[in-house]
Amino acid sequence: MADFTFIAIIIAKVAVIFIAVISGCAYATWLERKLLGRLQNRMGPTYVGPFGLLQPLADGLKLLFKEDVVLSGSERVIFAISPIIAFIPGFMAFAVIPIGPPIELFGYTVPLSISDLNIGILFILATTSLGVYGIALGGWASGSKYSLLGGIRSSAQMISYEVAYGLSLVPILMISSTLSLQEIVAQQAGGFMGFGNWFVFKNPIAFIIFWICAVAETNRSPFDMPEAESELVGGYHTEYSSMRFSMFFVGEYANMLTASAVVSTMFLGGWHGPVASGPWWLVIKVVCFMAFYIWIRGTLPRVRYDQLMNFGWKVLFPIALLNVLVTGLIMHLV
Amino acid sequence: MLKKFWDIIKTTVIAFPVGFYSTFKHLFRKPVTKKYPRAKSEMMPRYRGLHYLERYDDGTERCVCCGLCAAACPADAIYMEPSENEKGERFAKVYEINMIRCIFCGFCEEACPEEAIFLGHEFELADDDRDKFIYSKDDMLVEHPRKDKPYKKIYRRTRRYY
Numbered sequence: 001m002a003d004f005t006f007i008a009i010i011i012a013k014v015a016v017i018f019i020a021v022i023s024g025c026a027y028a029t030w031l032e033r034k035l036l037g038r039l040q041n042r043m044g045p046t047y048v049g050p051f052g053l054l055q056p057l058a059d060g061l062k063l064l065f066k067e068d069v070v071l072s073g074s075e076r077v078i079f080a081i082s083p084i085i086a087f088i089p090g091f092m093a094f095a096v097i098p099i100g101p102p103i104e105l106f107g108y109t110v111p112l113s114i115s116d117l118n119i120g121i122l123f124i125l126a127t128t129s130l131g132v133y134g135i136a137l138g139g140w141a142s143g144s145k146y147s148l149l150g151g152i153r154s155s156a157q158m159i160s161y162e163v164a165y166g167l168s169l170v171p172i173l174m175i176s177s178t179l180s181l182q183e184i185v186a187q188q189a190g191g192f193m194g195f196g197n198w199f200v201f202k203n204p205i206a207f208i209i210f211w212i213c214a215v216a217e218t219n220r221s222p223f224d225m226p227e228a229e230s231e232l233v234g235g236y237h238t239e240y241s242s243m244r245f246s247m248f249f250v251g252e253y254a255n256m257l258t259a260s261a262v263v264s265t266m267f268l269g270g271w272h273g274p275v276a277s278g279p280w281w282l283v284i285k286v287v288c289f290m291a292f293y294i295w296i297r298g299t300l301p302r303v304r305y306d307q308l309m310n311f312g313w314k315v316l317f318p319i320a321l322l323n324v325l326v327t328g329l330i331m332h333l334v
Numbered sequence: 335m336l337k338k339f340w341d342i343i344k345t346t347v348i349a350f351p352v353g354f355y356s357t358f359k360h361l362f363r364k365p366v367t368k369k370y371p372r373a374k375s376e377m378m379p380r381y382r383g384l385h386y387l388e389r390y391d392d393g394t395e396r397c398v399c400c401g402l403c404a405a406a407c408p409a410d411a412i413y414m415e416p417s418e419n420e421k422g423e424r425f426a427k428v429y430e431i432n433m434i435r436c437i438f439c440g441f442c443e444e445a446c447p448e449e450a451i452f453l454g455h456e457f458e459l460a461d462d463d464r465d466k467f468i469y470s471k472d473d474m475l476v477e478h479p480r481k482d483k484p485y486k487k488i489y490r491r492t493r494r495y496y
Contacts, residue, residue, distance in 0.1 A: 035361075037365070038360070038361050038365065039357050039360055039361055040360065041360055041363055041364075041365050041366045041367070042365055042366075042367050043365045043367055043369065046369055295354065295357065298357050299353050299354050299356075299357040300353070
């Protein structure tokens with residue numbers, strides 16, 4: 001009976017986090033349309049519900065009832081599974097993100113993350129990179145030139161930011177000397193006004209590099225070359241419709257949420273806040289980062305993909321390496 | 335070397351915050367768009383929309399069916415048939431404007447010697463049948479004279495500029 005409760009608690013945690021992320025994705029689309037509209041002096045959705053709050057529901061229903069088009073020139077099996085490949089990794093990374101302090105439940109001490117892996121950061125780096133396979137394979141399997149170009153751009157983009165993405169975290173690992181996200185969050189507690197120990201103050205360069213790479217990783221503007229509406233119709237998801245398209249779509253937003261949560265956890269103290277630490281602080285930080293994503297989209301024009309590769313290899317990569325070196329030197333001297 | 339370094343500083347450290355601030359400003363401005371079907375914007379006084387046929391204060395029609403509007407019409411959209419009433423005054427028995435042909439140039443109101451036809455502010459003319467676009471007298475003749483409408487006064491004042 002005791003084991004049953006334990007398993008039930010774990011399943012409940014998985015369900016709660018999955019539902020929270022799915023509805024977070026839905027309302028991220030609402031926030032994006034509303035905020036981007038206001039940035040462009042428009043109103044955004046206003047019709048469905050107060051302030052258009054039921055718009056995500058209407059969009060989801062619409063996508064559900066659309067015709068599912070499969071082109072005759074496509075590779076059917078890969079065409080069918082690539083949205084799933086793009087969809088799942090965004091949710092997987094949430095398994096290791098600590099969302100709050102441990103709580104007492106039915107006589108158990110339940111840590112508020114699905115799993116407290118001792119290599120949490122490696123797990124996140126591995127899973128978030130997997131989403132690119134869905135995009136590249138989906139672009140190739142569509143049998144359309146625009147989709148193929150989107151897929152190629154996605155893979156070209158990935159090799160240019162992924163190195164700096166991983167390297168920018170190395171100084172943080174050196175400072176905290178652990179790979180467990182629970183530990184990293186615990187080390188960021190307290191300090192001046194409750195946020196003095198955040199790693200963003202100890203290594204701001206790593207934070208900036210990581211954030212730029214996170215934007216590139218989630219295929220968001222200004223690095224949204226795989227989609228590039230104005231050049232490639234819709235990029236990798238040109239030929240997708242109905243639920244398959246919505247899986248790509250939700251996958252992208254789940255990736256954004258994951259990236260926001262990871263940045264908050266690694267650099268901004270996770271669920272720790274100046275007052276009343278708890279899961280709500282993580283939610284606030286994630287919402288702020290989502291808004292920042294949208295603000296970036298409303299401000300910066302899309303870069304060419306040779307510019308991104310130039311930027312990734314010749315600017316971000318050396319700076320990340322230098323950052324590792326300088327951090328090491330300072331840690332050795334101090 | 336130093337100049338190149340300065341250029342990099344200029345395009346990153348200075349240009350980025352300026353750009354982000356200029357979009358941030360717009361977040362707090364009033365949206366310029368309207369919730370169109372629910373909230374319509376006010377038309378400019380001289381806007382040329384759907385025509386209307388004016389009446390005198392005593393309720394008789396101004397139009398005497400002289401045909402000058404049809405002659406002035408560059409799109410040949412106006413068709414009319416004259417008739418006489420019991421007092422022997424001319425009036426238009428049939429007065430039709432084909433709204434598919436009409437280009438809303440306003441030459442008809444300019445040509446009219448009786449100040450009988452005006453272009454109003456109605457602009458939602460979409461319909462599902464081509465026959466419905468032939469607007470007859472019933473559609474355009476006003477119930478009561480609209481002389482108190484401000485745009486008509488402005489029209490009279492600005493008439494010489496046409």
